[in-house]
Amino acid sequence: MEVKILVNEKNTLELELVGADQSIAQLIAMKLNDEKDVDFASYKVEHPLLSQPTLYVRTKKGDPSKLVLSIVASIKKDIEEFKKQFTVISG
Numbered sequence: 001m002e003v004k005i006l007v008n009e010k011n012t013l014e015l016e017l018v019g020a021d022q023s024i025a026q027l028i029a030m031k032l033n034d035e036k037d038v039d040f041a042s043y044k045v046e047h048p049l050l051s052q053p054t055l056y057v058r059t060k061k062g063d064p065s066k067l068v069l070s071i072v073a074s075i076k077k078d079i080e081e082f083k084k085q086f087t088v089i090s091g
Contacts, residue, residue: 008052011039013057013064025053031071037062 001024007014017025017038025043032041040058057064 008065010053011059011061011064013055013068014069015055015057015068017053017055020053022048022053025055027075028055028068028071029057032067035067035071036060037067 001020004016004018005013019043022045023044023080024045029041029043032038033044037059038057038061041056043053043055045053055068059067
């Protein structure tokens with residue numbers, strides 16, 4: 001997956017997630033909306049077959065790119081924990 005920065009301003013970030021489907025964009029947006037410093041986080045896909053998801057983030061305060069990186073690290077940690085638990089269960 002490639003990430004293209006479309007807008008990177010003080011409190012606004014727009015990213016095109018090239019090679020990703022909308023699932024990852026939805027997960028990131030959902031987690032971002034749980035953060036107190038996020039004013040708005042969402043994504044859109046212009047056309048399901050012809051376009052890539054675009055993630056939109058607007059913060060009340062703080063750097064939106066740092067917040068996205070923090071959320072992605074948190075998601076990665078959750079996935080590693082799931083993988084560890086699933087491996088134990090499936091033996």
